Amino acid sequence: MLVQKELQKINMYKAPRDKLACILNCCKVINNLLLNASIVSNENPPGADEFLPVLIYITIKANPPQLHSNLLYIQRYRRQSRLVSEAQYFFTNILSAESFIWNIDAESLSMDERDFQKKMDLAREHLLGLTASSENQDNQTNFDLREQKTQANRNSDVNLSSKDNLQGLVLDMRKGSDVIDKPVERVPSISDLEKKGAAELLKEDDLNKKIQEYPFFLPVLVI
Structure with a gap:
């Protein structure tokens, strides 16, 4: 509801004038709704007896954050010369609504x-x-x-x-x-060395390698 959203915005502002404006907008919407209802039903214009219960109900439904702190903030920092006439009336009603909710009990209801x-x-x-x-x-x-x-x-x-x-x-x-x-390197056998002959083996550069690989073939080479 629009009336609840107006009251819920009170914690969004820093200036006391803006916080008070949220309360005034909420109260004006309630007052206009009650006035229109009285005109439709052909009854007397609404007074405080009709306005305050509706404001209490709207305050409970809206559940504005940190309402008590915001009301104290307005009381302390809003210039008193500005809290007159309509602003004072609606602000006094919201204080009454907050006090009633805070002290609610079976007897009050x-x-x-x-x-x-x-x-x-x-x-x-x-x-x-x-x-x-x-x-x-x-x-x-x-x-x-x-x-x-x-x-x-x-x-x-x-x-x-x-x-x-x-x-x-x-x-x-x-x-x-x-x-x-990679091709496998073939290792010569003893028979291959015997066929090759000792004389040719002695001429080769890798004789020491051959001797290390075939130590028992050394006597054959010496002979």
């Missing part, structure tokens, strides 16, 4: 004490249920976000591991291919 306590308990349970539901929803949302992040990290690790394994496999295949393509 002309209710039985047990019925009043029962309804108050139900209202508290309803508010606590709404708060718990909101907290559970926030916790579930945070849990889902954490799960999605964890799953994304797991998928990333799996992809990296698969990529590393694939790269390792390719490297192994390349190494294996290099080994297969």
